[in-house]
Amino acid sequence: MGIEEPPQSILSTSKSSSSVAPMSTDYDYLVKLLALGDSGVGKTSFLGQYTDEVFQSKFVSTVGIDFREKRVIYRAPNNSARAHRVHLQLWDTAGQERFRSLTTAFFRDAMGFLLMFDVTNEDSFTHIRSWLEQLRTHAATETPDVVLCGNKADLATRRKVTEVRAREFAKQHGMPYFETSAASGHNVAHCVEKLLELVMTRMEEAVEKSRRAGAAHQKTIKRIVVQDSLEPPETKRSGCGGWC
Numbered sequence: 001m002g003i004e005e006p007p008q009s010i011l012s013t014s015k016s017s018s019s020v021a022p023m024s025t026d027y028d029y030l031v032k033l034l035a036l037g038d039s040g041v042g043k044t045s046f047l048g049q050y051t052d053e054v055f056q057s058k059f060v061s062t063v064g065i066d067f068r069e070k071r072v073i074y075r076a077p078n079n080s081a082r083a084h085r086v087h088l089q090l091w092d093t094a095g096q097e098r099f100r101s102l103t104t105a106f107f108r109d110a111m112g113f114l115l116m117f118d119v120t121n122e123d124s125f126t127h128i129r130s131w132l133e134q135l136r137t138h139a140a141t142e143t144p145d146v147v148l149c150g151n152k153a154d155l156a157t158r159r160k161v162t163e164v165r166a167r168e169f170a171k172q173h174g175m176p177y178f179e180t181s182a183a184s185g186h187n188v189a190h191c192v193e194k195l196l197e198l199v200m201t202r203m204e205e206a207v208e209k210s211r212r213a214g215a216a217h218q219k220t221i222k223r224i225v226v227q228d229s230l231e232p233p234e235t236k237r238s239g240c241g242g243w244c
């Protein structure tokens, strides 16, 4: 995978926006990701596992707006020589998901979505469809980058949703699928890395497109200037009958 931990000097994580001083701005990209899914599927535990590598087994429902941060170095899979310093902001739905009261503003700035269900909870899987609808309604783009996570994969004996079923659903909707465990950490980083890769690829394509458009525009201007300078001075003046 194309992501590695940055050297200690720029590696920094925080538990929430409110408890830690803001990080410095020495990064190339700020990437905002949002975790979505029913209450209890493990979003808060998953994000805690990713940023702090800890698992809190007591279910403390998240209250208020919350996000976690982490710095990573991203290398594109097709160009590992180029490294980008990425400041990841991972937004948590902070309990509002219980009331389906997430506002458009909440979705708007997110560049990618971690869509999560609990493999031991059939309803949480069924509800993925309506989360997808919400996402498409509110997200800034009609085709946002989404990764589907089947969390609590460690609870094998309590499993209700098979991997084959989840994988088939993800395929139908064009999303990568990961079986994860916020408890053991299995596939947690892998899942975030895949989403970051999708987001970064999209961003780099957009940058490249605007660079090409800019270059084409420059060429047109150059051609006009060159053509203009090739015209004899008389022609130039003839339009207004003199030195206008």
Ligand SMILES: Nc1nc2c(ncn2[C@@H]2O[C@H](COP(=O)(O)OP(=O)(O)O)[C@@H](O)[C@H]2O)c(=O)[nH]1
Pocket (backbone or CB within 6 Å): 037, 038, 039, 040, 041, 042, 043, 044, 045, 046, 056, 057, 058, 059, 060, 061, 062, 151, 152, 153, 154, 155, 180, 181, 182, 183, 184
């Ligand atoms: N066994 C197991 N329990 C988990 C896992 N992820 C979360 N939990 C537990 O599930 C409960 C709900 O988790 P939480 O992160 O608060 O869910 P959220 O409401 O989606 O944020 C808590 O008791 C967690 O300890 C997991 O991967 N495996």
Ligand SMILES: [Mg+2]
Pocket (backbone or CB within 6 Å): 043, 044, 045, 061, 062, 092, 094, 095
């Ligand atoms: Mg939570």
